[in-house]
Amino acid sequence: xxxxxxxxxxxxxxxxxxxxxxxxxxxxxxxxxxxxxxxxxxxxxxxxxxxxxxxxxxxxxxxxxxxxxxxxxxxxxxxxxxxxxxxxxxxxxxxxxxxxxxxxxxxxxxxxxxxxxxxxxxxxxxxxxxxxxxxxxxxxxxxxxxxxxxxxxxxxxxxxxxxxxxxxxxxxxxxxxxxxxxxxxxxxxxxxxxxxxxxxxxxxxxxxxxxxxxxxxxxxxxxxxxxxxxxxxxxxxxxxxxxxxxxxxxxxxxxxxxxxxxxxxxxxxxxxxxxxxxxxxxxxxxxxxxxxxxxxxxxxxxxxxxxxxxxxxxxxxxxxxxxxxxxxxxxxxxxxxxxxxxxxxxxxxxxxxxxxxxxxxxxxxxxxxxxxxxxxxxxxxxxxxxxxxxxxxxxxxxxxxxxxxxxxxxxxxxxxxxxxxxxxxxxxxxxxxxxxxxxxxxxxxxxxxxxxxxxxxxxxxxxxxxxxxxxxxxxxxxxxxxxxxxxxxxxxxxxxxxxxxxxxxxxxxxxxxxxxxxxxxxxxxxxxxxxxxxxxxxxxxxxxxxxxxxxxxxxxxxxxxxxxxxxxxxxxxxxxxxxxx
Numbered sequence: 119x120x121x122x123x124x125x126x127x128x129x130x131x132x133x134x135x136x137x138x139x140x141x142x143x144x145x146x147x148x149x150x151x152x153x154x155x156x157x158x159x160x161x162x163x164x165x166x167x168x169x170x171x172x173x174x175x176x177x178x179x180x181x182x183x184x185x186x187x188x189x190x191x192x193x194x195x196x197x198x199x200x201x202x203x204x205x206x207x208x209x210x211x212x213x214x215x216x217x218x219x220x221x222x223x224x225x226x227x228x229x230x231x232x233x234x235x236x237x238x239x240x241x242x243x244x245x246x247x248x249x250x251x252x253x254x255x256x257x258x259x260x261x262x263x264x265x266x267x268x269x270x271x272x273x274x275x276x277x278x279x280x281x282x283x284x285x286x287x288x289x290x291x292x293x294x295x296x297x298x299x300x301x302x303x304x305x306x307x308x309x310x311x312x313x314x315x316x317x318x319x320x321x322x323x324x325x326x327x328x329x330x331x332x333x334x335x336x337x338x339x340x341x342x343x344x345x346x347x348x349x350x351x352x353x354x355x356x357x358x359x360x361x362x363x364x365x366x367x368x369x370x371x372x373x374x375x376x377x378x379x380x381x382x383x384x385x386x387x388x389x390x391x392x393x394x395x396x397x398x399x400x401x402x403x404x405x406x407x408x409x410x411x412x413x414x415x416x417x418x419x420x421x422x423x424x425x426x427x428x429x430x431x432x433x434x435x436x437x438x439x440x441x442x443x444x445x446x447x448x449x450x451x452x453x454x455x456x457x458x459x460x461x462x463x464x465x466x467x468x469x470x471x472x473x474x475x476x477x478x479x480x481x482x483x484x485x486x487x488x489x490x491x492x493x494x495x496x497x498x499x500x501x502x503x504x505x506x507x508x509x510x511x512x513x514x515x516x517x518x519x520x521x522x523x524x525x526x527x528x529x530x531x532x533x534x535x536x537x538x539x540x541x542x543x544x545x546x547x548x549x550x551x552x553x554x555x556x557x558x559x560x561x562x563x564x565x566x567x568x569x570x571x572x573x574x575x576x577x578x579x580x581x582x583x584x585x586x587x588x589x590x591x592x593x594x595x596x597x598x599x600x601x602x603x604x605x606x607x608x609x610x611x612x613x614x615x616x617x618x619x620x621x622x623x624x625x626x627x628x629x630x631x632x633x634x635x636x637x638x639x640x641x642x643x644x645x646x647x648x649x650x651x652x653x654x655x656x657x658x659x660x661x662x663x664x665x666x667x668x669x670x671x672x673x674x675x676x677x678x679x680x681x682x683x684x685x686x687x688x689x690x691x692x693x694x695x696x697x698x699x
Contacts (some may be wrong), residue, residue, distance in 0.1 A: 121202055123222060124325070125213050126187070129202070130173040131320040132209040132401075132407045133186050135659075139168055139175070142193065152364055156381055157193060158182040159542040170408070171361055192274070210401070227347065230286055230294040231324040237270025237280050238314040238327075245269050248313060251332055256460055263385045264359070266316045270309035270329060277307045295326070295343045308342070315376045317342070317394065318358045320405075325353070328376055329395070339375070341394055350394035352401045355379060357420040361409055363388040370406055370413040371471075373455055381456040385464060393665075398430040400437065412443045414474050419449035424484070425679060429687050431481050435510045445667075450551050459527040462551070463654060465647075466631065473630040478520055481507065482527045491535060501528065503684075528590065555651060556582055558632035560590060561623040562644050565604045565637035566609065569645050570595065580652045590619045604637055 129263040133295065136152040139145050143154045146164065154167040156177040161632055165179035176183040184192070206213040213227035242248050242262070248269045270277065278297050282288075291297055298308050312329030319325050326342035342348050354372070356379045364370045371390040373379055382390040393402050398415070406413040412448050417423035427446055434444050447470060449458060475483070482504075489500045494644055504524045513515040559582075563573045574595050577583055583591070591618055594600070599607060612620065629636050 121213055122197075122346065124224065124319070124323075125206070125211060126202065127203050127319055127321050127323070128349075128352060129209055130186055130214075132211070132405060132408065133173075133205060134170055135173050135175065135186055135189070136168045136170050138186060138189060141168075151360060156180060156182060157660075171365070200555075224340050224347070226286070226290045227294050228323060228325075229643060230281060230290060231326075232298065233281065233284060233297055234277060234294075234327075235266055235268065235314075235316045235324050237264055237272070237277060238270060238316070241269040241272045242267060242313075245271070247332055250319055251313070255381065255456070257380060257384055261380060264383070265356075268314040268316070269312070270307065270314050271311045272564060274500070277309075278305050293345075295345055295348070309340070312340070315355075317348070317353060317355055319353065320358050320361065322358045326350070328355075330376070330512055351399040353394055354391040354402055354404070354405060355394060356383075356391050357405070357409075359383075359654055360389055360391055364409045368410055370410045372415045374405065374417045374426070375454075378418075381459060385459055385467075397426050398433065400433065403437065407442050411441050412445055413445055414445050414471075416447040416449065418454040419451045421679070423449075423454070425683070425687070427616040428481070428484050428679065428684070430457075431477050432507065432510075432687055434477070435507060436512050438511060438516050439513050440515060444477050446477065446480040447471065447474050448480075453551075463651075470631065472633070478523045478611075479527070483681065485684055486528075486531055488679060488684055491532060504528065552626055552655070554631055555655070556587065557619075557623045557625075558628050558635040559648055559651075560587065560619065561628055561632075561635035563591065563594070564607060564620070564623065564650060565635060566641045566644055567601060567603060569641055570600055572645060573648065576649065576652060580656070582652065582655060586615060586619060586691050590616055 135146050139154050139157070142157045145152050145154045145168070147153075150169075150171070152168040152170065153164040154166050154168065155161050155164050156179055158166075158177060159180040159182070161179055166175060166182070168175045174183070174185050175189070182192070185199060186205060187201045190196045190205065191198055196202075196204060202213060204527060252267070271359055272280075273349040274484065275283075278291060281291050281296075292299070292305070296308055297305050300306050309327065309329040313329055315328040315330070316324050317326040317328060325347035326345075328342075329340050331338055341350060344350065360370070367389050369389055371382065371387065373382070373390050373392045375392055379390045379392050382388075391406075393399065402412070415427055416425045431444065431446070438444075449455065449470075453461075455467075458470075485503065489496050491497055491500065505521075508517055508521045508524060511520060559577055560574070563577070563682065566573070574591055577591060593613075594607065608620065608624075623635075633639060634647045655656070
């Protein structure tokens, strides 16, 4: 009896080997490895090394070595088949028992996938359109090579013909899902004139591909069909490359698509992965938890990205346990990580990464924004909705604290509804990224009194402020205000037009995006950053105007998730097919 190597690799990727050892002996971490006193012989000094990335262990004392399966056979006296069945059942894998010849056939499939990857890569080298597209996405040749990006068209040969020329038969080629049989029963390439992104399992073996069109045709992206070796609900794109960086940085950034991950890698952020669809699955979040305790979701800042983020938050609630959580980063509307980095400074992106939102705050912030809480009936419905969400949490301790936190946030919001100052702040929300940055300059002017003279001169001459904002600076630049603390200025009774600008400048989103505007930020560093920002804005003003135009149009046309949609999401997370769409 034998088992599919792909199934065995999948089981190993879903179980953290060091956690299994912890059930028997004390485990300590040194660097990227774990060490323990060997459970197979008596010793007082740890000599057994456990590598979670490889899923293997080795004892330098007695020579014992193996993986999760040998651990079960040696420690618990399982037979190998029983160990495989036990572990497969635990992680929810339906195993396939193969004979020797079947395993040989499966090896041929993986050979085909690897050979095809090389063919795609070679095609890219000769295609001007592809290289121009990747150049416009600011990707270096090293990054393109690292991710083995390719192109699925060659004027001289189809992929099918190429594989046949390399002695592969029709049965194996069809089984690889790289070709399809058309209505005329002819074999044709599955991917046609698409940019190709190879998809690997955690061991680095190619198991499938993603394909992107280079024009405006639909569908924009397609993935390889599901098969015994490619189950996209169990895979996180780029995890094989990112896992060592994730463990060392103790964080995983879960983005929406291939290009987000690749662009982040180009910018030296090597902890990014992506699900192979718009929604995160239960298997993927559990896989993520094998590498870090608190993964961060950062999907696109559009409606579909927001919906996928919220759906992921609801999906994960039943599986939360102490020290296994999820957090979120909200991108500005209509932007993804790739476009944010390419159109803004890298430091602004890093500042954004430093401000993650907890899962409780994220769920409450998104759900409460869909309900009119001035209406008593809506208050009752929303309170019931929160209670229902809490009931999905299985861990009793988390359920207790999350319920209290939801109630605190709810009562705080109800209290704030009666505060006209806060209401006014909400109605004056600003959406343009450029506007937010300019208001951060004004916030810095208020919060850093020793910089006011320098900032006044810099900002007045920047040509970036409108008349109202210039009047705001003039008002506080007067002798009676120039040396007052920010606290004293805010306490004063101010003209309405000054108060409106002051409130916009003091929004939390300003401080989250631009930490230099906070009053506890080093003043000299604040001045340097504003000087650099003013210079950058003036040199790329034409690009920013285009971004602002699209942001404002999006704001006008954008319809946030509705209350009915949020209630439907709770039902959808229990639908396996929906999670793959």
